[in-house]
Amino acid sequence: MTVVKQKLLALSGDEAVAYAVKQSDVDVVAAYPITPQTIIVEKFSEYVHNGEVDTEFICVESEHSALTACLAAAATGARTFTASASAGLALMHEILYVTSGCRAPVVMTIVNRALSAPINIHCDHADSMVERDASWIQIYVENSQEAYDSTIQAFKIAEHPDILLPAMVMLDAFFLSHTLESVNVLLDATVREFVGTRKIPLVRSHEGKLVPFKLDPKNPVTMGPLDLYDYYFEHKKQQEEAMQRALQTIKQVHDEYGEISGRRYGNGLIDPYRLEDADIAAICVGSTAGTTKVVVDQLRAKGVKAGLLRLRTYRPFPSQDLREALENVKAIAVMDRSNSFGAYGGPIFHEVRHVLYDAPTRPQVVNYIYGLGGRDMPQTLIHEIYKDLQKIVKTKRVEKPVQFIGVRE
Amino acid sequence: MTSKQKGWKEIPIAGVCWTPTTEYLTGDWRTFKPVPDLQKCNKCLLCYVYCPDGAIEWKREAEKIEFNYNYCKGCGICANECRQEAIKMVRE
Numbered sequence: 001m002t003v004v005k006q007k008l009l010a011l012s013g014d015e016a017v018a019y020a021v022k023q024s025d026v027d028v029v030a031a032y033p034i035t036p037q038t039i040i041v042e043k044f045s046e047y048v049h050n051g052e053v054d055t056e057f058i059c060v061e062s063e064h065s066a067l068t069a070c071l072a073a074a075a076t077g078a079r080t081f082t083a084s085a086s087a088g089l090a091l092m093h094e095i096l097y098v099t100s101g102c103r104a105p106v107v108m109t110i111v112n113r114a115l116s117a118p119i120n121i122h123c124d125h126a127d128s129m130v131e132r133d134a135s136w137i138q139i140y141v142e143n144s145q146e147a148y149d150s151t152i153q154a155f156k157i158a159e160h161p162d163i164l165l166p167a168m169v170m171l172d173a174f175f176l177s178h179t180l181e182s183v184n185v186l187l188d189a190t191v192r193e194f195v196g197t198r199k200i201p202l203v204r205s206h207e208g209k210l211v212p213f214k215l216d217p218k219n220p221v222t223m224g225p226l227d228l229y230d231y232y233f234e235h236k237k238q239q240e241e242a243m244q245r246a247l248q249t250i251k252q253v254h255d256e257y258g259e260i261s262g263r264r265y266g267n268g269l270i271d272p273y274r275l276e277d278a279d280i281a282a283i284c285v286g287s288t289a290g291t292t293k294v295v296v297d298q299l300r301a302k303g304v305k306a307g308l309l310r311l312r313t314y315r316p317f318p319s320q321d322l323r324e325a326l327e328n329v330k331a332i333a334v335m336d337r338s339n340s341f342g343a344y345g346g347p348i349f350h351e352v353r354h355v356l357y358d359a360p361t362r363p364q365v366v367n368y369i370y371g372l373g374g375r376d377m378p379q380t381l382i383h384e385i386y387k388d389l390q391k392i393v394k395t396k397r398v399e400k401p402v403q404f405i406g407v408r409e
Numbered sequence: 410m411t412s413k414q415k416g417w418k419e420i421p422i423a424g425v426c427w428t429p430t431t432e433y434l435t436g437d438w439r440t441f442k443p444v445p446d447l448q449k450c451n452k453c454l455l456c457y458v459y460c461p462d463g464a465i466e467w468k469r470e471a472e473k474i475e476f477n478y479n480y481c482k483g484c485g486i487c488a489n490e491c492r493q494e495a496i497k498m499v500r501e
């Protein structure tokens with residue numbers, strides 16, 4: 001396929017997501033407003049009001065109900081979407097597990113916002129990082145263009161009959177959600193064709209018949225009522241298997257989309273930048289990658305072999321791709337925009353270092369906790385990180401494996 | 410539970426029930442057993458309506474209620490609702 005006709009629009013990250021949802025032929029949206037996500041569902045409710053979509057828009061009294069409504073709708077075979085952030089996502093916590101356990105492929109945008117207290121509406125990744133174990137696919141985007149592209153891809157990944165897991169797409173509060181960017185959008189018909197209609201696989205029902213896996217009075221099925229020590233474990237193993245299969249599906253859907261749109265983000269799982277021959281590299285998720293690329297270019301101009309690996313997919317964790325991409329780097333700085341209080345470093349650090357333990361070369365891996373509550377991460381601080389890495393390579397010594405950067409003493 | 414439990418590759422996803430719940434005999438949860446006094450019973454069928462487990466059957470031919478002890482969990486709701494005091498809860 002060749003790259004198709006597109007339109008260039010000026011959109012904020014939130015508007016880009018709403019536009020993607022509008023084009024994706026979504027049956028049900030249930031949502032509750034919370035800054036900085038509100039614009040997404042506000043904009044979408046305008047589309048509903050103006051008759052531009054035939055989506056059922058359900059106003060609910062809380063995020064707990066929003067996700068419950070989406071779960072129930074998805075269980076009937078509908079394509080569903082919601083969006084949240086921070087405390088809203090925290091309130092959904094219980095239903096996140098019910099949704100993935102019922103294998104309901106809900107797509108949800110999370111505009112990453114710090115958790116209270118004190119109240120803070122700005123960007124950090126604490127809200128979605130704590131949900132990493134909930135059996136939801138997690139994709140973190142770098143800019144509004146990618147937010148648009150990834151939202152469309154998320155429907156196709158989540159609803160894939162081999163996967164059937166809910167998916168979250170994360171974008172950084174304000175840096176992306178409220179900042180106007182030039183976004184290339186596909187034509188409505190192109191997106192419709194790409195996402196298609198939801199394919200429903202067959203399951204064995206209590207009547208012993210093979211019936212479509214959806215709630216339908218014509219072919220009744222019961223989903224997830226009770227499992228004790230006899231079958232719960234088996235169902236969780238199925239979810240883990242689906243997660244592992246998703247590594248391939250995410251790549252595949254990303255490739256198909258790349259063919260049409262001409263836009264690719266690494267291989268869909270990891271997005272390396274000037275990494276092939278790098279001696280030192282940073283790892284991050286989200287919009288900080290943009291600033292870091294500028295720093296990498298500046299260092300490269302001075303002859304420093306610096307690189308970056310942006311982790312795009314965090315769940316499932318692309319351990320093999322990550323190990324292969326990093327095993328020849330000498331020193332690596334993992335940047336976490338959230339903290340696991342009392343732990344030895346942030347959540348991304350835990351997994352990156354853990355994966356590299358199996359690399360025969362065992363690169364040095366250090367951790368920087370940065371940008372909590374929307375604290376800016378300027379080029380100067382990123383330069384400091386690369387300076388530390390150069391020192392580690394030179395002295396072969398790590399003084400502080402885990403540190404906070406950009407915090408006042 | 411049977412000894413022939415299935416593996417994760419065999420069972421439907423999402424906890425979809427692949428056998429009817431009637432295969433689970435919940436009668437062994439019971440401590441007290443409802444016993445009807447058919448002399449007192451006026452066949453109003455309130456017990457039939459209130460039983461949360463559908464464990465009370467109406468026998469059309471014999472024109473009387475009958476308890477299905479395979480499923481009756483012994484909650485005592487029927488005895489509580491019966492206006493005739495025609496159901497007694499008896500320790501098993």
Ligand code: SF4
Pocket residue numbers: 445449450451452453454455456457474490491492493494495496
């Ligand atoms: S409620 Fe009492 S009187 Fe009515 S049918 Fe049941 S046992 Fe008989």
Ligand code: SF4
Pocket residue numbers: 443459460461462463464465476480481482483484485486487488
């Ligand atoms: S004791 Fe409870 S379960 Fe048993 S027949 Fe009466 S109402 Fe039904």
